[in-house]
Amino acid sequence: MRRPALIALALLASLLAMAPAADAQRARFDTRLLAKVPAPGFPAMAYVHPNGRIYAGTYVNPGGDSLRSRVLEYDQDGTLLRSWTVPGQDLSKDHGVQAATSDAQGRLVLLDRTPSRALLLDTDTGSFREYSTFANLAPCPPLEARTDCSPTLEDRDPMANYAVWGPDGSLYVSDFLQGVVWRVPPGGGAALGWLADRRLDGGEFGTTGLALAADQRTLLIAQGSSAGLGALNPSSGKIYAVEIRPDGSPGELRQLWESRPADLPDGFAIARSGRLYVPLAGAANQIAVLAPDGSELERFPSSPGDGGNGSPVPFDTPSSARFLGTRLIVANQSFTGNRDNQALLDVEVGEAGLPELIPGLDREAPALTRVRLSRKRVRPGRRVRVRFRVSEPATLSFRVERRTRRGWRETTSFTRRRGAGRGSAAFTTRGMRRGRHRVSVRAEDAGNNRSARVTRRLRVMRRLRG
Amino acid sequence: MLANRRRGHRPDDNFAPELNEPIVSRRELLEAGAVAGAGALALGAPEAEAAKRRKRRRRIRRRVDVVVIGAGLAGLTAARELMRDDRSVLVLEARPRIGGRVLNRPIGDGEESEAGGTFAGPTQNHILGLAAELGVDTFPTFNEGENVYFADGERTTYSDTGPTGTAPPDPSILPDLATVVTRLNEMSKEVPIDAPWEAASARDWDSQTLEQWINENSASPRFRALVPAATRPIFGAEPRELSLLFTLFYIAASGDERNAGTFERNFNTRDGAQMFRFLHGSHEICRRIAAGLDGRVKLRTPARGIELTRGGVRVVSKRYVVRARRAIVAVPPVLAGAIRYSPGLPASRSEFTRAMPQGTLLKVTAVYDRPFWRDEGLNGTAVSLNGPVNATFDDSPPDGSPGVLFGFVGGDEGRRFRGQSEADRQAAVLRNLADYFGDEALRPSRYFETDWPGAKWSRGGPVGIAAPGLLLAHGPAIRQPVGPIHWAGTETSNYWNGYMDGAVRSGKRAAREVMDEL
Numbered sequence: 001m002r003r004p005a006l007i008a009l010a011l012l013a014s015l016l017a018m019a020p021a022a023d024a025q026r027a028r029f030d031t032r033l034l035a036k037v038p039a040p041g042f043p044a045m046a047y048v049h050p051n052g053r054i055y056a057g058t059y060v061n062p063g064g065d066s067l068r069s070r071v072l073e074y075d076q077d078g079t080l081l082r083s084w085t086v087p088g089q090d091l092s093k094d095h096g097v098q099a100a101t102s103d104a105q106g107r108l109v110l111l112d113r114t115p116s117r118a119l120l121l122d123t124d125t126g127s128f129r130e131y132s133t134f135a136n137l138a139p140c141p142p143l144e145a146r147t148d149c150s151p152t153l154e155d156r157d158p159m160a161n162y163a164v165w166g167p168d169g170s171l172y173v174s175d176f177l178q179g180v181v182w183r184v185p186p187g188g189g190a191a192l193g194w195l196a197d198r199r200l201d202g203g204e205f206g207t208t209g210l211a212l213a214a215d216q217r218t219l220l221i222a223q224g225s226s227a228g229l230g231a232l233n234p235s236s237g238k239i240y241a242v243e244i245r246p247d248g249s250p251g252e253l254r255q256l257w258e259s260r261p262a263d264l265p266d267g268f269a270i271a272r273s274g275r276l277y278v279p280l281a282g283a284a285n286q287i288a289v290l291a292p293d294g295s296e297l298e299r300f301p302s303s304p305g306d307g308g309n310g311s312p313v314p315f316d317t318p319s320s321a322r323f324l325g326t327r328l329i330v331a332n333q334s335f336t337g338n339r340d341n342q343a344l345l346d347v348e349v350g351e352a353g354l355p356e357l358i359p360g361l362d363r364e365a366p367a368l369t370r371v372r373l374s375r376k377r378v379r380p381g382r383r384v385r386v387r388f389r390v391s392e393p394a395t396l397s398f399r400v401e402r403r404t405r406r407g408w409r410e411t412t413s414f415t416r417r418r419g420a421g422r423g424s425a426a427f428t429t430r431g432m433r434r435g436r437h438r439v440s441v442r443a444e445d446a447g448n449n450r451s452a453r454v455t456r457r458l459r460v461m462r463r464l465r466g
Numbered sequence: 467m468l469a470n471r472r473r474g475h476r477p478d479d480n481f482a483p484e485l486n487e488p489i490v491s492r493r494e495l496l497e498a499g500a501v502a503g504a505g506a507l508a509l510g511a512p513e514a515e516a517a518k519r520r521k522r523r524r525r526i527r528r529r530v531d532v533v534v535i536g537a538g539l540a541g542l543t544a545a546r547e548l549m550r551d552d553r554s555v556l557v558l559e560a561r562p563r564i565g566g567r568v569l570n571r572p573i574g575d576g577e578e579s580e581a582g583g584t585f586a587g588p589t590q591n592h593i594l595g596l597a598a599e600l601g602v603d604t605f606p607t608f609n610e611g612e613n614v615y616f617a618d619g620e621r622t623t624y625s626d627t628g629p630t631g632t633a634p635p636d637p638s639i640l641p642d643l644a645t646v647v648t649r650l651n652e653m654s655k656e657v658p659i660d661a662p663w664e665a666a667s668a669r670d671w672d673s674q675t676l677e678q679w680i681n682e683n684s685a686s687p688r689f690r691a692l693v694p695a696a697t698r699p700i701f702g703a704e705p706r707e708l709s710l711l712f713t714l715f716y717i718a719a720s721g722d723e724r725n726a727g728t729f730e731r732n733f734n735t736r737d738g739a740q741m742f743r744f745l746h747g748s749h750e751i752c753r754r755i756a757a758g759l760d761g762r763v764k765l766r767t768p769a770r771g772i773e774l775t776r777g778g779v780r781v782v783s784k785r786y787v788v789r790a791r792r793a794i795v796a797v798p799p800v801l802a803g804a805i806r807y808s809p810g811l812p813a814s815r816s817e818f819t820r821a822m823p824q825g826t827l828l829k830v831t832a833v834y835d836r837p838f839w840r841d842e843g844l845n846g847t848a849v850s851l852n853g854p855v856n857a858t859f860d861d862s863p864p865d866g867s868p869g870v871l872f873g874f875v876g877g878d879e880g881r882r883f884r885g886q887s888e889a890d891r892q893a894a895v896l897r898n899l900a901d902y903f904g905d906e907a908l909r910p911s912r913y914f915e916t917d918w919p920g921a922k923w924s925r926g927g928p929v930g931i932a933a934p935g936l937l938l939a940h941g942p943a944i945r946q947p948v949g950p951i952h953w954a955g956t957e958t959s960n961y962w963n964g965y966m967d968g969a970v971r972s973g974k975r976a977a978r979e980v981m982d983e984l
Binding site: 079 | 655
């Protein structure tokens, strides 16, 4: 996809994510079934793309299968739009794919299980390109943690599972089994060990989440367990923070939060408030809410176990959460293989997510200039065209309001997506009452809440008789 | 048409004219050079060239963002979505009307009967949502009373509230019915709705027909005879024509993202795909969309060729030459394959359109002063092992005046039927209806047939069907855009493929693909 189109879509998506009136009335933790994920199923992660659509990869079937993994595209209502089959997988081994993030061109960054690699998927052409590979590291000598070996008790295969962009265009990737965080240099290539730590050895339940904090220099890392005995309480999960130093090296790993035993925190999301929403894929089948300082605030549902959330599908190995407006899109992996529970769930949380950093994707507000109305005075029933120039593809919200004694009252509103450059949109004054009106145009990047707004005056005159 | 007439197949003068057009018109034959000699005699070659040039000059040139080919439900939906996004759109429609396989026919007193797509049901939220947006109300299909089952000259009645639903609870078929339906439902869950060719057993399932599988998995001859009575109305095809994989996909598609597809939801009226009808007929939806498109639909304008250009596409028709950044082809695969593409399409796409024919399905309609069958406690739904009409429905307006029954004649029955004289056809249909609902059915106030296979711009219905091997070999070509050309139409839908809901879904999806690019 071309970048301008992508940005425009991103803006629209973000706007839509904020806009739905129905969502505004939803209670906190109101949970709905967005979509069931068809065979091969096992969605471990649902990525919310800046274009507003949701991408879910089908992940490893613990029971084994020979189905090629697919990436499924859903719209915000859960309508299945398109899908792509991942090429080149080794179907004789565990295989699965996660849509982890996207790049500035809108291409999806996929993390493939076998072979262990990152792929770029261009959804316009359906073409795949290898972006990086993750090496199978030999175990480090006891009590050593180096980035050229795996600081784990046992020798395990690589299993890249979450990815996040750093400010410099590096891609940081967590490894479920090898106790390291990888760094893929800008532009791709073989991944290099960036952080190795014994505390990232979770045995069969290792690193399960990665996110960039609001300061854009701290990585938050979720750990499913400490089964590798690198930390106390091996059965409980943790969330760690580590700084990306100015020279690019990792700072000290510090623990933010510790879960209850067997919670298996997985694929968390950060709200704009700094709160963390942490799906618990273990026995709890809950979502834990943490304060920015790591203290646990609440859990949903309040009782652990059955995952009952009020929707037709309970939480069943909820494995990731991503923000879509004020909704959390939760991927229900159902590790035990209950096909009816392999689904994407939509949980209203009443607050927006932290915008994702995608280097190269312009997050500044678009500049809106040369806004002109085709008429400043108009009779009812005529069309008025709004011409403008916008610096980049944007979602433009048009709002026509009439001056009343109680202030401005909306007469009509609509949104349009427009590419960079000159553009126009028209509306009709049919049914408008005479009087003073104003037309406001807002070019919006709602995902970042940055927008430019320009207002022009319009007078609707009396209808001509005869 | 000439051939049809020789066989006694006469056009209905009251019917939409395009259904009575020959598959290949005389003009097309002339243009193709089939009678080049005769043409040359009638008109000198230089004069003919000059005439051609004059005609070319008269073509109207238009430049738009998106050109949509086909003003059926899919094309209209796509155009509506694009227009709502302020894109300039032009829709080229070959027929002299909009609606494609959705069509109303007048039955007097301002009432209309659906000659094409008719019903909607639970999980078909896209067509129902669109209708609601356009202010087209729905009403429940008349379903009070008993269904009729007719087999070997015997009529029995039953309620569809029983465990078999609309399927007849014939004791001789019940064990097979239960086993086969359960197994098909279970197998369909293994079919990825978006990529059936990726199913674990795709190779096995796409190597056999539904008939082969039924023969191996059922014992009752009567059950085996019942299966075509189901596939004819659903697909317009015999079980031997259908890939098992395609059938399983069709079952999987009878649901939505939140509800797995089942055979019952496809086949039943109660809680199934036949549950609702649209007030003033389903075509009303198309009319209202077209009204909103404000003159952007050009009728009698078949697209003859699509050329890829540097800026997008150039679509050539007899009256228009349209340059656009993107094209959405929203016609059945068999018709999409008849368009000339320059450069040619990828082999897989060409092969796909070549190998996916439309089903053979006709709709026969009998209008009565009142729905007399209701007096007997019948709801107008019949399933019959005897042809030509294997399934009927009550198609009366909400107030039951007049009474309307329509029936499906499909597959082999349809092909036989089309070869009979008009009188024989009508007699056979009315005989069927009388067997199902009593002798009063022999005296309709009005009777008409809708011959979709004979319609030049449909070539059959209700859906394109896949024989063994097609999905596995060329399935991925169904939706994959070719450069600036995007594909819509119910055959390209994942859920409710073959239904109006699938058409709407496909139109929305294609519009989004295009909007991503503009």
